[in-house]
Amino acid sequence: MxxxxxxxxxxxxxxxxxxxxxxxxxxxxxxxxxxxxxxxxxxxxxxxxxxxxxxxxxxxxxxxxxxxxxxxxxxxxxxxxxxxxxxxRAADDTLALYFLCAHPSLTASSAVALTLRAVGGLTTRQIADAYLVGEATMAQRISRAKRTVAGVRFETPGDVATVLRVLYLVFNEGYSGDVDLSAEAIRLTRQLAAGIRHPEVAGLLALMLLHHARRPARTSPDGDLVPLADQDRSLWDTGMIAEGVDVLQWALARDQVGEFQAQAAIAALHADAQSAGETDWVQIVEWYDELVALTGSQVARLNRAVAVGEADGPQAGLAEVAKLDPSLPRYTAAMAYLQERGGDRTTAARLYAEAAHLASNLPERDHLTRQAARLNATLRN
Missing domain, CATH: 1.10.150 (DNA polymerase; domain 1)
Structure with missing residues (x-):
């Protein structure tokens, strides 16, 4: 079958x-x-x-x-x-279904669930397992979503940006249960890209491919999180990287840059470096400037600050981070990293421990805890 x-x-x-x-x-x-x-x-x-x-x-x-x-x-x-x-009319009809499932009247979680059920063809149990909720809970969520869109005319034009946001949410869920949602998101985005020759659709596909290509190196054999700079780049999927770069180049040639193209360009620059030391941080900062201009995202500003720390030195990066809201996710972790790069191991160790306490998931918490322990061990010697 x-x-x-x-x-x-x-x-x-x-x-x-x-x-x-x-x-x-x-x-x-x-x-x-x-x-x-x-x-x-x-x-x-x-x-x-x-x-x-x-x-x-x-x-x-x-x-x-x-x-x-x-x-x-x-x-x-x-x-x-x-x-x-x-x-x-199958291709056109499938695109219409994408837009219906990503209708603005739906919450993000409902839109994702309905897309996986109707467009992805997953069962309610598979979706529930992937989101670590009960099957009955997921069934209710999907039923509410179907009732919400029941009166929507099928011919009503949809919003590509909303569809892309839903697919991006699916991709970021990663792997859980017996369904690899990252791979499923790539499959669905390929399907969308085949029906819509849109630069941002291609940009999202490129971003997914470039990130997914690094997946084998993201965790150690013990399951520990491995930062980008420490990853074994021989484990990266070079074929997927090449495809992602080709798709991105097509999108950028249309001269209609959007946020997913900007993120994909940053990912491509990381993928192009043979080692962490060869990363073109100056260009990455320029692409973050573009991304911030497009979105105004505070998370993008924080990532840009870390990139500035790599391009112009840790003190320049710390100055950029200091301009931002300390409540931002990973703010403290970014400060810890830049303080260590600047040579202040005592402050870095304390900030790593604080960041671990604030981490939203277990792998990240464990990684930050190990960073704090590593620095504390060097301070005692």
Missing amino acids: DEILLRTLTPQVITVLVRRGAGFAAAEDATQEALLEALQAWAERPPRDPMGWLVTVAWRKFLDAARSEASRRRRELRVEAEPPPESG
Whole structure:
């Protein structure tokens, strides 16, 4: 059974049913029932036309459900012989489904869950496992999201920026349970990029590829977090890096720079360096200047300050960090790193310990604790 094929066909089947008059929730339910039937039927005898098979079965499931409803519902539906699969509009329909799932009336968490279910083809249990919540909780979240978009016209144009933000949130969830959400986000973004020749879509795809290429080196065999400067670069996926750079170059050539292209350019400069010492920090600072101008993000300003510390020296970096809000995530960790670079190990050790206490996840907390312990050990000797 080809799970990737089923996930690819899922949004196409849903959109065919919606175009025929089914509501979004009903179409999604019918498609999921058809997928369950496919898991059994295809194991012994895969169909010659998987898309046509799924559309036919899903449409029958929908009609069966519709016939059991009130007479008003029956009159509104055209209960007739099944029409052909209509596969010609699949790409456009899938893009419309992206926009529907990322509707601005949805919360970020609901938009992500609905995208993974309807466009990604994941089961409710898989999504729940990935987000470390109960299946019933996730089912309620998805049901609320489907009710929210139930009255939205399918033809209503969507916002590319919102779709990209949802996909970026999926990517940042990384790996959990039996679903690799980073890989799933890349697959969905590739699908989106194939249908929309948009510089920011390409920029997001490039950013994902360049970050994902470094994944094998991000943790030690013991599971400890490995900072970028200390990573074994021979473990980086050079093929994925090359693809990411090619995609980024296409996007930048359109001369419509957006935030994802700027982030991808920074990632590309890191990927281009053969060692941490060969990193072109001056160019990275320039790209952070671009990113700050585009977004005004305080997190981007903090990252820029660290880059300034690498390009112009730790004191220059500390001066930039001091201009920012101390409540920013990783503010204290950035101060600790720059203080150590400047030679003040006592202050750096104290700040590393404070940063560990403030860390939002266990791997980061453990890493910062080890940094504090390392410096304290040198201070005692």
